[in-house]
Amino acid sequence: MSLSLEDIQRIARLARIRVTETEAAQTGDQLNGIFKLIEQMQAVDTSGVAPMAHAQEVYQRLREDAVTEPNRREAFQAIAPQTEAGLYLVPKVIE
Amino acid sequence: MQWETVIGLEVHTQLTTQSKIFSGASIAFGAEPNTQACAVDLALPGVLPVLNQGAVERAVKFGLAIGAKLNRVNLFARKNYFYPDLPKGYQISQFELPIVEGGALTIQVPSSESGQAESKTVRLTRAHLEEDAGKSLHEDFHGMTGIDLNRAGTPLLEIVSEPDMRSAKEAVAYAKALHNLVTWIGICDGNMQEGSFRVDANVSVRPKGQQEFGTRREIKNLNSFRFLEQAIDYEVRWQIEQIEDGHKIQQATVLFDPDTGETRMMRTKEEAHDYRYFPDPDLLPVRLDDDLIAQMQGELPELPQAKQARYQQDYLLSAYDAGLLTQSLAHANYFEAALKTLNTDDLTVGAKHVANWMNGELASALNKADLSIAQSPISPDSLAGLLKRSADNTLNARLAKEVFAAMWAGEGEADAIIEARGLKQMSDSGEIEKIIDEVLAANQKSVEEFRAGKDKAFNALVGQVMKASRGKANPAQVNELLKKKLAG
Amino acid sequence: MIHANLKQLSALLAENKTSSVELCTEYLDRIAALNPTLNAFITVDRERTLAEARTADARRAQGEAGPLLGVPIAHKDIFCAEGWLTTCGSKMLSNFVSPYDAHIVSQFKAAGMPSLGKTNMDEFAMGSSNETSFFGPVKNPWDLKAVPGGSSGGAAACVAARLAPAATGTDTGGSIRQPAALCNITGLKPTYGVCSRYGMIAFASSLDQAGPMAQSAEDCALLLNAMAGFDRRDSTSLQREQEDYSRDLAQPLKGLKIGLPKEFFGEGLSADTAKAIEAAIAEYKKLGAETVEVSLPNMGLSVPVYYVLAPAEASSNLSRFDGVRYGHRAAEYGDLTDMYEKSRAEGFGAEVKRRILIGTYVLSHGYYDAYYIQAQKLRRLIAQDFIEAFKQCDVILGPTAPTTAFDLGAKNADPVQMYLSDIYTIAVNLAGLPGMSLPCGFGTDGRPIGLQLIGNYFAEAKMLNVAHQYQLATDWHQRKPEGI
Incomplete structure (x- = not known):
C-alpha cells in the first residue's frame, strides 16, 4: 500500500496538525517507508488469536465513590494560555 | 402516500454519584467555573483515570431493572475527536462490550381514538457508561468562547433504544417511562433543566408497509418532553415534504431551535467524525461479579410496572389510575402514605378515593402551580385527613373541594378548616x-x-x-x- | 566522591562523612561544568535542589535513616514534578511548570532523595538517539560524536558522566535499556504494572514503564525498592506485596539456566557486540550457569507490531496537547481549528508528528482491523513465545542493541533504520516482561556494549541477582569515560 498526499492531508486534519504541501510530500515518503515495515505483519495468519490489549490479565479496580479533589483552579489556570473569569478561552466555537 | 415514522432514542442520563466517573472531583451542580475540574478532568500531562464503583453499580441496577443482559466483562474505549470542552481529545466511553445489552421497557401510549392508553414494548439496544464533556459558554469574551470543565468527567449512562417508536407521542411516552424508571431506581435525579436527562432522537420516515428504514436524521440534545415532541413533529413533516418534493434525505445531525420550533443542520454524514475508537489502554476490562449483582438486585425497589400491576390487582384500580399513581416513585410513595393514613376497612374503596383525588384535584393543582408531587403543599397525611371527612359525609363534594383549596392555600388541616369555616355538611x-x-x-x-x-x-x-x-x-x-x- | 556509586554514597551519608548538601553541591558544580558539553539536563534549579538536600539532612539529624536518604537523583523530564519545568523534551511543554508530582517523584521525595534536575530526552520519549529533543541532542560522554541512545538519553549520559549517581528513566520500547547500553550504565525496566505511571507523561500507555538507571545492579535494586509499589491512581498499577529487590543479590548462580534466543544472534548483530556477548556468556558459565537455546519465532515482527500499537496509543495520548489548558499555543491564529492545527504543528517536532500521523491512520475507519487488531494479535503471539521460552530457562540473555552507539545524525534521515536499533528490546515491552541492560564490554570504536537480561513476569529480583553476580566478577560497569 501507499499513502497519497490526500491521505496525508486527511489524517493530518484528523490529528489537527497543519501540514504544508512540501511537508506532506516529505512525510509521505517516510510514512510509506514505515508502512513497508509494518506490512510485514500481514504475512502472518492470526486467525483464532485473541488480540492482546494489556500486558497483564487483570480486571479493573474500582474507586470508592467519594469526593477527594479540592478546588485548585488558581494553580491550574496559572499555566493556561488564556483565561478569564475562571474560564479557559478559545476562539469562538460555532455550533 | 401514507407515511410511517420510525424513531429510536438515545438518552444520556447523568448518574447520581458524588464524584466523577474517573476522578475524585465533585459533580455538584452550579459551582463556580472550573472549581470542580481536577488534574484528571483537565487532562494534565501524566494523569490517569480510575473507574468509580458508584457509576458501575448504577449501571448494573439499570440493567437489572430492564431485564437486560449484563456483560460480565465489559470494556472502556476511547472516542477520539477534538473539541475544547473535551480536554483529553477523546471521550472515554464504551463501544464494544457495553455494560448493559438488550432489555425492554413497557410504555403506555395514549390512543387518540379510544382515549385509553395502549401498552407497547420498546426494546433497548444497550446502555453504556461514559464521561460527560465540559461546557462551552458562548457569551462574548472579546469574540472568544469560555470553557468550563466542571461537568467534564461527570458519569453518564447512555441508554439506546431500538427504532421501535412510530410517533412523537410514543417517543415521549418512552422518554417519560425511562425518566420514571431511572429516577425511581435512584440512578439519576432526572433534572432536565440541569441536563441530567438529555434526549437525542433518530428520526426517519418510510412509506407505510415498506420494510426497510428510511434515512435518518439525529436531533441532538432535547432537554424537555415538550421539545422532544415538537422537534419530532417538525422533523417528520420536514422529511415527508422533502421526499414528496423529490429530494432525498441525507443522513445528518440536526439541532432543534425551541424559538422557531424548527430543526437545523449541524453536520452531514460526510462531515461525520472518524472517531478512531480503540480500547482505552489506561483502563482494564471491568468484571461484574455475582456479589455486586446480587447486592444491586437487593437494593432495587419494587419497579413501576410491578407496582402498577399490584395496584390493579390488590386495589382493583383501573390501568389508567394505577399508571398515573406509578408515574414516579414520588407519586407511588404519596399514594401509599395517604392510603395508610386513611386506613379504610375496605382498601379498594380507600385506594379508589385516594386515586381519584390524586389524579384529579391534586394533579390539576400541581400542574397549575408547576409543582412536582414531591413539592406538594398538601402532604399525604393531610390529604387523607380531608378524605376522611369526605368518606364520613362531613363534607359533600363541593365542600371537600373548598376545603382542599383552603389547604392548598396553607390554611391548615382539613378538620381545622371545617371548624373555622363552619363547613360541616348539614345532615340533620x-x-x-x-x-x-x-x-x-x-x-x-x-x-x-x-x-x-x-x-x-x-x-x-x-x-x-x-x-x-x-x-x-x-x-x-x-x-x-x-x-x-x-x-x- | 563524585565517582562513587549510590551504595557507597549511602554509606558515606550514614556514617556522617558527608551531607546531602555537600553531595548535591558537588554534583551541581559538576553539572554546571559539564552540562554545556553534554546537554544531559534540560532544567537545573540549584536552590530547589539544595533546599531538598537541607530537608534530607534535617531528616537524618532527626534520626531518620534509609539507604536513599540524602542521595541525589536526576529525573527524566517525562515525570511531572511540582514546581519544576516539565517539558517531556518538547516545545509543546516548554512552558509547562507542573502543578503536581508524579507518583515516582513523590516516592523518591519520601525516600529523601533530592532532585538534581530534569534530564533531556527524546521528544515525548519517541526516539532512540535523543536527537528528537526540542532542547537539542545529548552527547554520549564516551564519545561526543556519538548518540547516548534514547529516549532516556539524558538520564544515561548523566549517570555515565557522573553528573548524578542515579536517574529515573522510562522504557516503552527500550528507552531505558538501549541508552544504558550505549552509555555503559545499568538500567532496568520492571514488569508492566510494577511502577505507577501516574504523573509520567504517557507515550504508549500499554507499554510505558518507569525504571531505575544507575552504575550497578545493586544500586538499581535499591532504587526499585523505592519506585515499585501499588498506586491507586493508576488502574494498571498492580496490587502486590511490597518486595525487597535486593534480597537475592548474593545468591550464587550455580544451576541457573540462561536462555539464548537464536533470533538475538542472527543477521544485523555487529561482530564486536556479538563477541562481547559471547564473552559474557562464558563468564556466566564460569559462575556456574548453564545455557539453553530457546526460540522467540515471532520476535522479528516486534518492530512492525510496535510501530502500529505505540503510535496508535500515542496519537490519542497526545491529543490533549491542544493549546487550551496548558502548553504551547500558536501566537497567531484564526478560528478554533486553525488554533489547534498551528499550535500542534509548531509544538510537536517531526518524529512526534510522524508517529501521530501513523497512529491516526492505523486507527482510522477501514484500517483498524488490518493494522491495530492484527498488531494486537501478533502481540499475543510474541508474548506467548516468551512464556514458552521461560519453561526452559530462568532468564533470557542477549544483546541490548545490535551495535554500539552510532554517530549523531547518522540515522536521522531514515526513521526505519532508527526504529530497527530497538529490535532486541521492543518485544519485552510488548510482552510486559522485565528487562535490564548492563555493561559488558566495548566495541572496536571504543564505545560501550550492553548485555540484556530478560526475566519472567515479576522476576526482577532474580534478574538483579543475575546481573549483580556478573558485576561482582567483572568491572565493565565500573569503567568511566575518560576526559570528562
Whole structure:
C-alpha cells in the first residue's frame, strides 16, 4: 500500500496538525517507508488469536465513590494560555 | 402516500454519584467555573483515570431493572475527536462490550381514538457508561468562547433504544417511562433543566408497509418532553415534504431551535467524525461479579410496572389510575402514605378515593402551580385527613373541594378548616326540612309547575335548598326529603 | 566522591562523612561544568535542589535513616514534578511548570532523595538517539560524536558522566535499556504494572514503564525498592506485596539456566557486540550457569507490531496537547481549528508528528482491523513465545542493541533504520516482561556494549541477582569515560 498526499492531508486534519504541501510530500515518503515495515505483519495468519490489549490479565479496580479533589483552579489556570473569569478561552466555537 | 415514522432514542442520563466517573472531583451542580475540574478532568500531562464503583453499580441496577443482559466483562474505549470542552481529545466511553445489552421497557401510549392508553414494548439496544464533556459558554469574551470543565468527567449512562417508536407521542411516552424508571431506581435525579436527562432522537420516515428504514436524521440534545415532541413533529413533516418534493434525505445531525420550533443542520454524514475508537489502554476490562449483582438486585425497589400491576390487582384500580399513581416513585410513595393514613376497612374503596383525588384535584393543582408531587403543599397525611371527612359525609363534594383549596392555600388541616369555616355538611334532617319548608313557601310557582309535570322545576327547587343551606346540605338527602314533601 | 556509586554514597551519608548538601553541591558544580558539553539536563534549579538536600539532612539529624536518604537523583523530564519545568523534551511543554508530582517523584521525595534536575530526552520519549529533543541532542560522554541512545538519553549520559549517581528513566520500547547500553550504565525496566505511571507523561500507555538507571545492579535494586509499589491512581498499577529487590543479590548462580534466543544472534548483530556477548556468556558459565537455546519465532515482527500499537496509543495520548489548558499555543491564529492545527504543528517536532500521523491512520475507519487488531494479535503471539521460552530457562540473555552507539545524525534521515536499533528490546515491552541492560564490554570504536537480561513476569529480583553476580566478577560497569 501507499499513502497519497490526500491521505496525508486527511489524517493530518484528523490529528489537527497543519501540514504544508512540501511537508506532506516529505512525510509521505517516510510514512510509506514505515508502512513497508509494518506490512510485514500481514504475512502472518492470526486467525483464532485473541488480540492482546494489556500486558497483564487483570480486571479493573474500582474507586470508592467519594469526593477527594479540592478546588485548585488558581494553580491550574496559572499555566493556561488564556483565561478569564475562571474560564479557559478559545476562539469562538460555532455550533 | 401514507407515511410511517420510525424513531429510536438515545438518552444520556447523568448518574447520581458524588464524584466523577474517573476522578475524585465533585459533580455538584452550579459551582463556580472550573472549581470542580481536577488534574484528571483537565487532562494534565501524566494523569490517569480510575473507574468509580458508584457509576458501575448504577449501571448494573439499570440493567437489572430492564431485564437486560449484563456483560460480565465489559470494556472502556476511547472516542477520539477534538473539541475544547473535551480536554483529553477523546471521550472515554464504551463501544464494544457495553455494560448493559438488550432489555425492554413497557410504555403506555395514549390512543387518540379510544382515549385509553395502549401498552407497547420498546426494546433497548444497550446502555453504556461514559464521561460527560465540559461546557462551552458562548457569551462574548472579546469574540472568544469560555470553557468550563466542571461537568467534564461527570458519569453518564447512555441508554439506546431500538427504532421501535412510530410517533412523537410514543417517543415521549418512552422518554417519560425511562425518566420514571431511572429516577425511581435512584440512578439519576432526572433534572432536565440541569441536563441530567438529555434526549437525542433518530428520526426517519418510510412509506407505510415498506420494510426497510428510511434515512435518518439525529436531533441532538432535547432537554424537555415538550421539545422532544415538537422537534419530532417538525422533523417528520420536514422529511415527508422533502421526499414528496423529490429530494432525498441525507443522513445528518440536526439541532432543534425551541424559538422557531424548527430543526437545523449541524453536520452531514460526510462531515461525520472518524472517531478512531480503540480500547482505552489506561483502563482494564471491568468484571461484574455475582456479589455486586446480587447486592444491586437487593437494593432495587419494587419497579413501576410491578407496582402498577399490584395496584390493579390488590386495589382493583383501573390501568389508567394505577399508571398515573406509578408515574414516579414520588407519586407511588404519596399514594401509599395517604392510603395508610386513611386506613379504610375496605382498601379498594380507600385506594379508589385516594386515586381519584390524586389524579384529579391534586394533579390539576400541581400542574397549575408547576409543582412536582414531591413539592406538594398538601402532604399525604393531610390529604387523607380531608378524605376522611369526605368518606364520613362531613363534607359533600363541593365542600371537600373548598376545603382542599383552603389547604392548598396553607390554611391548615382539613378538620381545622371545617371548624373555622363552619363547613360541616348539614345532615340533620330536621334542619334540612326546615329549609325545604321555607323554600317551598317562597317558591309556590315552581311547586305548581312541578305538580303540572315539569321535572325541571324540581331541580330548581333542589338548587334553591342547596343555596339556602349555603351548600352544606347533603344533596342526596335534599332530593329524598324534597320528593317526600312534594308528594305529601 | 563524585565517582562513587549510590551504595557507597549511602554509606558515606550514614556514617556522617558527608551531607546531602555537600553531595548535591558537588554534583551541581559538576553539572554546571559539564552540562554545556553534554546537554544531559534540560532544567537545573540549584536552590530547589539544595533546599531538598537541607530537608534530607534535617531528616537524618532527626534520626531518620534509609539507604536513599540524602542521595541525589536526576529525573527524566517525562515525570511531572511540582514546581519544576516539565517539558517531556518538547516545545509543546516548554512552558509547562507542573502543578503536581508524579507518583515516582513523590516516592523518591519520601525516600529523601533530592532532585538534581530534569534530564533531556527524546521528544515525548519517541526516539532512540535523543536527537528528537526540542532542547537539542545529548552527547554520549564516551564519545561526543556519538548518540547516548534514547529516549532516556539524558538520564544515561548523566549517570555515565557522573553528573548524578542515579536517574529515573522510562522504557516503552527500550528507552531505558538501549541508552544504558550505549552509555555503559545499568538500567532496568520492571514488569508492566510494577511502577505507577501516574504523573509520567504517557507515550504508549500499554507499554510505558518507569525504571531505575544507575552504575550497578545493586544500586538499581535499591532504587526499585523505592519506585515499585501499588498506586491507586493508576488502574494498571498492580496490587502486590511490597518486595525487597535486593534480597537475592548474593545468591550464587550455580544451576541457573540462561536462555539464548537464536533470533538475538542472527543477521544485523555487529561482530564486536556479538563477541562481547559471547564473552559474557562464558563468564556466566564460569559462575556456574548453564545455557539453553530457546526460540522467540515471532520476535522479528516486534518492530512492525510496535510501530502500529505505540503510535496508535500515542496519537490519542497526545491529543490533549491542544493549546487550551496548558502548553504551547500558536501566537497567531484564526478560528478554533486553525488554533489547534498551528499550535500542534509548531509544538510537536517531526518524529512526534510522524508517529501521530501513523497512529491516526492505523486507527482510522477501514484500517483498524488490518493494522491495530492484527498488531494486537501478533502481540499475543510474541508474548506467548516468551512464556514458552521461560519453561526452559530462568532468564533470557542477549544483546541490548545490535551495535554500539552510532554517530549523531547518522540515522536521522531514515526513521526505519532508527526504529530497527530497538529490535532486541521492543518485544519485552510488548510482552510486559522485565528487562535490564548492563555493561559488558566495548566495541572496536571504543564505545560501550550492553548485555540484556530478560526475566519472567515479576522476576526482577532474580534478574538483579543475575546481573549483580556478573558485576561482582567483572568491572565493565565500573569503567568511566575518560576526559570528562
